[in-house]
Amino acid sequence: MNKIEKQLNKLLEGFKPEDQKSIRSAFEFSQKAHEGQMRKSGDPYITHPLETALILKKLHLEASTVAAALLHDVSEDTSTTMEDIKNEFGEEIAYLVEAMTKVSEVRLKGSFDPNYIENLRKMFIAAAQDLRVVLIRLADRLHNMRTIEYMDKEKQKSYAKETLEIFSPLANRLGIGEIKGELQDLAFPHVYPEEYESLTKKINIAHKARQKYVKKAMKTIEKLVKKNDVEIIDIHGRAKHLYSLYKKMQKLQTENLSRITDLMAIRIITPTTTDCYNILGLIHENFKPLPGNIKDYISVPKPNGYQSLHTTVFGPEGTVLEVQIRTPEMHEYAEHGVAAHWAYTEAGKPKKGFIPSKKFKWVQQLRDLQKELGSDPQEFINSLRLDLFQHRIFCFTPKGDVIDLPVGATPVDFAYAVHTDLGNHCIGAKVNNKMTKINTELNSGDVVEIRTSKKPAKISRDWLQFVKTSKARERVKKRLKGD
Numbered sequence: 001m002n003k004i005e006k007q008l009n010k011l012l013e014g015f016k017p018e019d020q021k022s023i024r025s026a027f028e029f030s031q032k033a034h035e036g037q038m039r040k041s042g043d044p045y046i047t048h049p050l051e052t053a054l055i056l057k058k059l060h061l062e063a064s065t066v067a068a069a070l071l072h073d074v075s076e077d078t079s080t081t082m083e084d085i086k087n088e089f090g091e092e093i094a095y096l097v098e099a100m101t102k103v104s105e106v107r108l109k110g111s112f113d114p115n116y117i118e119n120l121r122k123m124f125i126a127a128a129q130d131l132r133v134v135l136i137r138l139a140d141r142l143h144n145m146r147t148i149e150y151m152d153k154e155k156q157k158s159y160a161k162e163t164l165e166i167f168s169p170l171a172n173r174l175g176i177g178e179i180k181g182e183l184q185d186l187a188f189p190h191v192y193p194e195e196y197e198s199l200t201k202k203i204n205i206a207h208k209a210r211q212k213y214v215k216k217a218m219k220t221i222e223k224l225v226k227k228n229d230v231e232i233i234d235i236h237g238r239a240k241h242l243y244s245l246y247k248k249m250q251k252l253q254t255e256n257l258s259r260i261t262d263l264m265a266i267r268i269i270t271p272t273t274t275d276c277y278n279i280l281g282l283i284h285e286n287f288k289p290l291p292g293n294i295k296d297y298i299s300v301p302k303p304n305g306y307q308s309l310h311t312t313v314f315g316p317e318g319t320v321l322e323v324q325i326r327t328p329e330m331h332e333y334a335e336h337g338v339a340a341h342w343a344y345t346e347a348g349k350p351k352k353g354f355i356p357s358k359k360f361k362w363v364q365q366l367r368d369l370q371k372e373l374g375s376d377p378q379e380f381i382n383s384l385r386l387d388l389f390q391h392r393i394f395c396f397t398p399k400g401d402v403i404d405l406p407v408g409a410t411p412v413d414f415a416y417a418v419h420t421d422l423g424n425h426c427i428g429a430k431v432n433n434k435m436t437k438i439n440t441e442l443n444s445g446d447v448v449e450i451r452t453s454k455k456p457a458k459i460s461r462d463w464l465q466f467v468k469t470s471k472a473r474e475r476v477k478k479r480l481k482g483d
C-alpha cells in the first residue's frame with residue numbers, strides 16, 4: 001500500500017459507511033482534478049488536501065467538513081467549477097468549498113493595504129456564517145506550515161509572520177490550543193531565527209533532568225491522590241510550547257529560564273469538577289503553593305472558553321512545579337476548542353458535564369445575529385462589533401500590522417502595545433486619518449497612527465482612568481512615580 005492510500009484509510013477509519021462513501025468519493029474527485037499537479041516538496045498535490053482533511057478528522061469534525069477539506073483547492077486550482085461540486089456532492093459541501101475559496105488568503109503587506117483589512121473582515125464574516133470554514137482554513141494553513149521548508153526562502157518569513165499575526169490568534173480565540181501551539185512553534189524559527197536558536201540551546205540544558213523530575217513528581221502525586229480515593233483518568237507531563245515560552249520570557253524581561261514557574265508542568269485529568277477541587281486541596285495540603293499563582297479558570301473561564309485549575313507549588317524535593325487539573329471535557333475543549341462543539345453535537349449526545357451553552361455563548365450570538373440580519377452582507381459588516389472576538393478588537397498600524405486589544409482600548413493602549421517608547425512619547429492620535437483624543441475608544445478595523453513628541457510626553461493621573469491594558473497601566477503608573 002502506498003502512503004496516500006494509507007493516509008486515506010486513516011481518514012476513513014471510524015466513520016459510518018455512508019460517510020465513508022462520501023469522503024472516499026470526495027477524495028477520488030479531488031485526486032482526479034489535481035492530477036499531474038505537484039507540491040513544491042515533489043509530492044502529488046492530493047497529499048495537501050488529504051493532510052488538511054486528516055487534521056480536521058483529528059479534531060473529530062464531521063464528514064461534510066472532512067469532505068469539503070478534500071475539495072478545498074479544487075475550484076481554485078483546477079478547471080472544476082462550483083456547479084460540478086454541487087451536482088456531485090450537494091449543497092452543504094459545495095457551500096463549504098465555495099466559502100473557503102471566497103475567504104481568499106489573508107496576506108500581510110509591508111505597507112498599508114486596504115484589501116488586507118477587507119480580507120480580514122471577510123474572514124470574520126466567513127467565521128460568522130459557518131465556523132467550519134475557518135476550521136478548514138486553519139487546517140489548510142497548518143499543513144502549509146508543516147511543509148514550509150519547501151517554500152521559497154524569501155517567502156518563508158512573511159508567511160510565518162502572517163501565521164503568527166493572523167492564524168494563531170484566530171486559533172486561540174476559537175480555543176483550539178493544539179493548533180495554536182503547533183502553528184506558533186512552526187513559525188517561530190522563521191520569524192525570529194536568532195531568538196529561536198538561543199532559546200533552543202538554553203532549553204536543551206538540563207532537559208533530561210527536568211523530564212526525570214516530572215516523571216518522579218507524577219508518581220508521587222498520583223500515589224497521593226489515589227490514597228485519598230480520588231480517581232485519576234490520566235496524568236501526564238506537559239511540555240511548554242517553545243514560542244509561548246519565548247513570549248513569557250519577553251514579558252518578564254528575563255533571559256533566565258529559572259524565572260519561568262511553569263516550565264515544568266503536570267496535567268491531571270479527573271472525572272468531575274468536584275474531583276478537580278479535591279485534588280487541588282490535596283496538593284496544597286502536601287506541597288506549599290507559590291502565593292499568587294493559583295488560577296481558577298473553572299469558575300472564571302478564559303474569554304475563549306478555556307477551563308482548568310492551575311497552581312504552582314514547591315513540589316517534591318522543593319522544586320517549583322505547575323499542576324493543571326481538569327475534567328476530560330475541559331481537556332477536549334482546551335485542545336480542540338469550538339471544534340469540540342461540533343464533534344459532540346453532531347454525534348447527537350453532548351458528554352456529561354459538557355455545557356456548550358455557556359462556553360459557546362458567542363457562537364450562539366453570532367448565529368442569532370446572522371438570522372436577524374438575513375443575508376445582507378453590508379449590514380453584517382456594520383454589526384461586526386458583535387463578532388466572534390467578543391472581548392477583543394483588532395486595530396491596524398499604518399503599515400497594516402494587526403494589534404490585538406481588549407474592548408474599550410484607547411490610542412494609549414495601542415501605542416504601548418506597539419512599543420513602550422511609542423507609548424511614552426504619545427501626544428495624540430489619528431484614527432482612520434482623523435485627529436482624535438488619546439482617550440477615544442477604538443473599534444475593530446481602525447487604522448491608528450500615533451503622534452509623538454521628541455521628549456517623553458507629559459502624562460497625568462487621568463490616564464489611569466481610561467487605559468485598558470495592563471501593559472499601559474503599568475507603564476503609566478511607573479512614569480507617574482517618576483522613573
Ligand code: MN
Pocket residue numbers: 048072073140
Ligand atoms: Mn490549500
